[in-house]
Amino acid sequence: MKSLLEKMQQDLVIQNYSPRTIELYKWHVKAFLTHQAKAAELITEDDIRDYLFHVKTNKHYSASNLAQAFSAIKFLFRETVKMPLSLTALKGPRRGRPLPLVLSQQEVKQVLGSIHNDKHRMLLQLIYSAGLRLNEGTHLKVSDIDSQRMTIHVQSGKGNKDRYTLLSRVALEDLRLYWKRYRPRTWLF
Numbered sequence: 001m002k003s004l005l006e007k008m009q010q011d012l013v014i015q016n017y018s019p020r021t022i023e024l025y026k027w028h029v030k031a032f033l034t035h036q037a038k039a040a041e042l043i044t045e046d047d048i049r050d051y052l053f054h055v056k057t058n059k060h061y062s063a064s065n066l067a068q069a070f071s072a073i074k075f076l077f078r079e080t081v082k083m084p085l086s087l088t089a090l091k092g093p094r095r096g097r098p099l100p101l102v103l104s105q106q107e108v109k110q111v112l113g114s115i116h117n118d119k120h121r122m123l124l125q126l127i128y129s130a131g132l133r134l135n136e137g138t139h140l141k142v143s144d145i146d147s148q149r150m151t152i153h154v155q156s157g158k159g160n161k162d163r164y165t166l167l168s169r170v171a172l173e174d175l176r177l178y179w180k181r182y183r184p185r186t187w188l189f
Helices: 004-014 019-036 045-057 063-080 105-113 118-130 134-138 169-182
Strands: 151-154 163-166
Touching: 004 019, 004 063, 019 045, 019 063, 045 063, 105 118, 118 134, 118 169
Parallel strands: none
Antiparallel strands: 151 163
16 A cells, blocks of 8 residues: 555646655655654644644744645645645745845846856846746747747746747847857757
8 A cells, every 4th residue: 555645746746746846745744744643634734733833933944935834734635635624724824025126227237248158148138138037048949039029938937837928129139149140940048
């Protein structure tokens, strides 16, 4: 018979969770079950609340780590164990939403001007101007750039989702110069 963690891992794989999320969820659930020292069928919402309080106050989990633990435990009980725990009385941690750092035009020019490698400068310019994640920028294909619609097609971004983002005129002009110099065939960078 498979262990509870193995069953949960199968459920996570079937539901197409990323390998990193699967490992994090397994780690959190293993720590939770070790802390409880009782069968999953006997665990109550109060036990979950006590554990979350314990890891926040004694282990000093950050808000994001606490949210991961809470999500992993919820997944275990809702999807794998199929226990009738409503978990509605428990709320996950509130997250602060700090404003992003926005550079002035002069600061952006200064940063981009300090990069001497044309390929690196173009990559950073495109990431910043289009609001891309680093991984999204490094995985762009030439065919992802649509100069007619002034968009960039981001394939398999965060959460393995596709999306479109805007392409600025300045970035397009610089991309054309970049293309003339490097002539990339499939991958842009």
